[in-house]
Amino acid sequence: MGLIQKSSSNQELRHYRGNIPVGNLYTAGIAGDRFFVDLRDKGRLLGTRCPSCERTFVPARHFCEECFTRLEEYVPVPSSGTVHSLTAAHVDLDGKPLDPPHVLAFITFEGCAGGLVHRLGGAPGQSFRIGDRVEMVLKDRKKRTGGINDIEHFRPAKGSRR
Amino acid sequence: MGMRRVAVIGAGMTRFVRRAKETPKELSFEATRMALDSCEMTRDDIDCVVHGTAPDAFDGVHMKAEYLCDGSGGVGKPYTRNYVGGGTGVFAPIQGWYHIASGMFDTCLVVCEEKMSSCQPHPQGAFLTIFDHTTERALGPNLLWIFALEMNRYMQTHGITLEEIAAVSVQNKGNALDHPCAQLGKKTTVKEVLESEVLAWPVHREMVSPTSDGAVALVLASEEVARRATPKPVWIDGVGWTLDTAYWCTRDLYYPRYVETAARMAYDMAGITEPDRQIDIAEPYDPFAYKMLHHMEGLMLCGKGQAPKLVADGVTARHGRLPCCPSGGLLGVGNPIAAAGLMKIAELFWQLRGEAGKRQVPGTPRKGVAQAWGDLMQVGTVVVMGA
Numbered sequence: 001m002g003l004i005q006k007s008s009s010n011q012e013l014r015h016y017r018g019n020i021p022v023g024n025l026y027t028a029g030i031a032g033d034r035f036f037v038d039l040r041d042k043g044r045l046l047g048t049r050c051p052s053c054e055r056t057f058v059p060a061r062h063f064c065e066e067c068f069t070r071l072e073e074y075v076p077v078p079s080s081g082t083v084h085s086l087t088a089a090h091v092d093l094d095g096k097p098l099d100p101p102h103v104l105a106f107i108t109f110e111g112c113a114g115g116l117v118h119r120l121g122g123a124p125g126q127s128f129r130i131g132d133r134v135e136m137v138l139k140d141r142k143k144r145t146g147g148i149n150d151i152e153h154f155r156p157a158k159g160s161r162r
Numbered sequence: 163m164g165m166r167r168v169a170v171i172g173a174g175m176t177r178f179v180r181r182a183k184e185t186p187k188e189l190s191f192e193a194t195r196m197a198l199d200s201c202e203m204t205r206d207d208i209d210c211v212v213h214g215t216a217p218d219a220f221d222g223v224h225m226k227a228e229y230l231c232d233g234s235g236g237v238g239k240p241y242t243r244n245y246v247g248g249g250t251g252v253f254a255p256i257q258g259w260y261h262i263a264s265g266m267f268d269t270c271l272v273v274c275e276e277k278m279s280s281c282q283p284h285p286q287g288a289f290l291t292i293f294d295h296t297t298e299r300a301l302g303p304n305l306l307w308i309f310a311l312e313m314n315r316y317m318q319t320h321g322i323t324l325e326e327i328a329a330v331s332v333q334n335k336g337n338a339l340d341h342p343c344a345q346l347g348k349k350t351t352v353k354e355v356l357e358s359e360v361l362a363w364p365v366h367r368e369m370v371s372p373t374s375d376g377a378v379a380l381v382l383a384s385e386e387v388a389r390r391a392t393p394k395p396v397w398i399d400g401v402g403w404t405l406d407t408a409y410w411c412t413r414d415l416y417y418p419r420y421v422e423t424a425a426r427m428a429y430d431m432a433g434i435t436e437p438d439r440q441i442d443i444a445e446p447y448d449p450f451a452y453k454m455l456h457h458m459e460g461l462m463l464c465g466k467g468q469a470p471k472l473v474a475d476g477v478t479a480r481h482g483r484l485p486c487c488p489s490g491g492l493l494g495v496g497n498p499i500a501a502a503g504l505m506k507i508a509e510l511f512w513q514l515r516g517e518a519g520k521r522q523v524p525g526t527p528r529k530g531v532a533q534a535w536g537d538l539m540q541v542g543t544v545v546v547m548g549a
Contacts (some may be wrong), residue, residue, distance in 0.1 A: 016295050022287040024222030024280050029185030062184075063191040065232035068205045070195065 028146075031062040034074055040146040042076075043138050047112055049073040055113040080135035080157045081109040086120065086128055103128060107154055121153035133160035165263040169388035169395035170255070170547070172201030172381035173508040178345045178496030181279040182375035186221045187233030189377040190275045193501075194235050197271070197379035201391050208381075209267035211236035213243045214254030214274040216499040216536075219288035222280040234273040234379070248449065248536020249403070250274065251378070251503015252543035256401040258382045259545075268384045275377040276498035285373050292538055306370075310362035312415040312539065313452040317364065319416035320467030322455075324364055328355035329473050330451040331368050334487050337480055338494025340520035343505075345374055345496035355451075369451035374496035378504040380511070394515045399529070400434065400546035402427030408538050421460025421533060424542035429462075432546040434529070437462045441546075442527035443513055444484060445506035447534045448491040457533055458486060460542065485523045488513065503534035507545060514549040 007013060028036050031048060038046040047058035048071035055064070058077050063070055088101035105128065108115040120128050121137070128134075134154035144150040174196025176182070176189050184192065190213075198204060213234050218226045227243030234241075246253045251274050258272040278285045289305045316322065329352055338347030350368065358368035388395035404427070406413060406420035413419070425437070434440050446457035455469035463484060464472055472478050478486035489495055489509035492502045510530035512518040526549075533544045 016300070018291065018295055018299060020219065020288060020291050022219050022222075022285075023282040025282045026222060026280055027181075027183055027185060029188045030183060031188070032185065033183065062188045063195070063233070065237045066205070068191075068195060068198065068235055070191075 029062060031060040031071070035060040036146040036150075038076075039150050040144040043141070044076045045079050045109070045136070046074050047077045049075050056111060057114050058109055058112045059114070059116065077109050077112055080133060081107040081115065081154070083120070083128060083130055083132045083134055084108045084115060085130060100124070105134070105154065107134060118148070118151055119153040120155070122155040126156065133157040166265055167385040168259045168262045168398045169383055169385065170380050170398065170507070170511045171383045171388050171391045171395055172197045172203065173379070173511045174198075174200055175343055175378040175501070175505060175508055176376050177343045178374045178376035178498055178501070180345065180372065180374065182277065186223065186226070186230055186275055186277045189277060189375065190230050190233035190273055190379070193275070193377035193379040194233070194271060194273050197381050198235070201381050203269075203381060203391070205235050207269055208235060208239065208271050209269045210240040210261050211271045211273065212254055212258045212261065213241065214245070214250040214257075214272070214500045214504065215243065216245060216247060216250055216276055217288050220281050220285055220499070221277045230275055234275070235271050240267070246403070246405075246536060246541050246543065248447070248499055249503065249534045249541040249543040250500040250536065251505070252507065252532055252534035252545055253403055254500065254504060255380060255382065255398065255507050255545055256403060256543065258380070259398050259401055262382055262384050268387045270382040271379060272382055272504065273377065273379040274500035274504040276501050277375045278373040278498060279375050306362040306365055308410070308539065309450050310365045313364055313450065315415040316452055316456055322467070322470050324356060325352050326470035326474060327369065327452045327455065328352040328366070329470075330448065330454045331355045331493055333473060333479060334448060334454070334491040334493040336494070337488055337521065338490025341490045341495050343376070344490050344494055346372055347490055347494050365450065371449045371492035371497035371502075374498040374502070376496060376498035376501045378501045378508050380504065380507060394549075396511045396514045397548045398545060399548040400428035400430070400432030402429075402431070402542075402544045404542050405537065406540040408540060410538055410540065417466060418456055418460035418535065418542065420540055420542035421457055421535060421544070422462065422542075424544040425461045425531070425533070428531070428544040428546045432548070434546060437531070438464060438484070441484065441529050441531050442525070443488065443510065443523055443530040444486045445489060445491070445509055445530070445532040446486055447503065447506070448487055448493050449497055451493060453535070454487060454491065457535065461531060461533055461544070480521065480523055488518070488521050488523050499536075503543070506532040506534065507547070510547045514547060
């Protein structure tokens, strides 16, 4: 190839293909295991309370990142919360339109530190705003596997009004 | 040099296991919590945090250091990750050292973690792409092949026998029986090692460290803080690190010159002129049995080709004149890459304080050296410690 020639396709150049052949297998961990087993079997959200900071982390964590206490007090927390922020995805990773858009929110729970990122759903055309009260909708018990998708989505809380 | 003295004042580690239930963050937390407890410190007493961890592919978390930050006590602190392959575990305390030696901070948490069981089907997969993609990868090499080439070259150059190398596995796995965190401690024999499966001649299965999950943490402090915190600080007397060429075919594999260069740097700083006489206890990096010997020579603890004789004569045994890998090493305690290197520093800390329990070497050891190695067999990291 001459100096002033231009190739805009790297497939025309000498090339080598390769990949890094690894997959992964993760554990949920000490606290994660308790959280997901409880979600699957009892359909509730579990947090851990830090006795020195007096904060309750949800989802449950094994340690307090601030005071570095090992957290051993597991407490159920209410499964309805507040939309802290939200977004609607209108295109997927390949640029294809998503219709209806996927609505994702960061949901906080009263009296708790942390929160969950999850889908928002409800009646078709349902709209959401920051500050909305929402409640957890679970999959049927038999379909739950002990993962974050055991939660179908969060929908407007019963009796909530803007 | 205008540098301040730096001491290790606390250490902690998790058990090394084949597959931990804990997440990588939780492993880091347990080691860090233990290290803080050991010197009665809290996270508030820590000025900065250094995390050492090897490829992201092991834990299966990209930008793993950021993910591990809260488990390592790094939230809201000056926090950095370092990564020099297998040499990481001995480089992490070096990075912690210059944070304090420079005068910038008074205390530093140094944490190393690896969860290799996340990597499927085997962490070897992550190593396949360290080779040159045009000249080597097409041949399908794996790590065992290149270690086999290096081991064979080492044996050939000095006329070393397989039995002499198998004796390292016997020693280190035996030492690990006394380590409460060990994964593969066992009483074994040269015969048993040589009867194990040949993976890539001359490397036998029992000459190779396992893949492991685990974490280790240290608390480093300036002299002023160290003297207040403990009557038994262990000083970091010298540090050294080097990187050799990545064209590994231009190196003569029989001798790890990158270890020698790093060791000379560390010894100069520590005032060590005759390492074979002045070092009381050594933790050379031993992911493979021959590597302990190879690295003893690079550390100038003996002449080239002389290390096998020291093992055969019992000099390197826990009760010998120059105990090498009294912890049990990577062959016995396990090899969660970065954490395994830091385990060696923790071992020197416990040994030099007389707190190594059943592993304690006799007498009153005053000087120790720990070393790790990695990347494409090209990085050497060395720390000299003194009671």
